[in-house]
Amino acid sequence: MHDKIMAAIGKISNQPIRYLANTHLHTDHTGGNEAMAKLGATIISHDNMRKEMAAARGANAAPMAALPLLTYSDTLTLHFDGEEIYIYHPAPAHTDGDSIIYFRHANVMHVGDVPSSLRYPNIGVADGGSVDGMIAAARQVMTIANPQTKIIPGHLGPVVGFSEIQQQIAMFIAVRDRVMAAIRAGKTQQEVVASKPTADFDRGRLGGAITPDRFVTLVYQDLVRKK
Numbered sequence: 001m002h003d004k005i006m007a008a009i010g011k012i013s014n015q016p017i018r019y020l021a022n023t024h025l026h027t028d029h030t031g032g033n034e035a036m037a038k039l040g041a042t043i044i045s046h047d048n049m050r051k052e053m054a055a056a057r058g059a060n061a062a063p064m065a066a067l068p069l070l071t072y073s074d075t076l077t078l079h080f081d082g083e084e085i086y087i088y089h090p091a092p093a094h095t096d097g098d099s100i101i102y103f104r105h106a107n108v109m110h111v112g113d114v115p116s117s118l119r120y121p122n123i124g125v126a127d128g129g130s131v132d133g134m135i136a137a138a139r140q141v142m143t144i145a146n147p148q149t150k151i152i153p154g155h156l157g158p159v160v161g162f163s164e165i166q167q168q169i170a171m172f173i174a175v176r177d178r179v180m181a182a183i184r185a186g187k188t189q190q191e192v193v194a195s196k197p198t199a200d201f202d203r204g205r206l207g208g209a210i211t212p213d214r215f216v217t218l219v220y221q222d223l224v225r226k227k
């Protein structure tokens with residue numbers, strides 16, 4: 001996506017890119033790091049994200065230049081061109097190294113893959129993410145943002161507001177409770193997926209890689225280890 005991103009940025013400004021903030025380590029969000037670093041951008045991430053990216057080996061290994069140069073533990077604020085850019089780490093949600101980026105004056109927030117768009121969200125169950133973490137992070141978004149904030153999801157669909165986040169939270173809670181009840185009743189992953197516990201939330205959802213069955217599988221895999 002590097003060339004497309006550069007073309008889009010070029011329509012706004014011809015100034016050099018000084019900072020790049022990663023929302024989390026998944027390669028669909030960090031695959032352009034090396035190209036941006038070569039242009040001189042300083043890459044920023046949460047401490048955990050860099051740690052995991054640096055530890056990856058084999059096919060997942062990241063080039064040296066792709067690793068963030070600047071990391072933080074709780075929050076970080078950039079003061080830039082009259083803008084205040086607040087970067088914070090929600091408790092483990094989509095992964096355990098998530099960052100959310102809020103442009104306070106513009107009132108625009110990028111939430112990465114913490115739930116906000118109207119697709120079924122991905123949960124990085126192997127990367128420290130969890131259903132309860134996703135719900136908590138979505139609630140926290142609504143305490144830091146305000147009803148006028150333009151919230152940008154990491155995938156698919158338009159800019160959203162609080163009503164879409166509230167819908168996602170309601171969906172998450174209902175599906176979590178149904179899947180948990182099925183796990184307690186001794187149902188297998190296959191049985192739970194086949195029972196279509198998202199059916200009443202499927203209408204009007206955007207597509208993407210996370211189908212209803214895939215989403216239920218992720219919820220099951222997270223909850224079964226907590227049972």
Ligand SMILES: [Zn+2]
Nearest residue numbers: 024026113122
């Ligand atoms: Zn992701």
Ligand SMILES: [Zn+2]
Nearest residue numbers: 026028113154
């Ligand atoms: Zn993603």
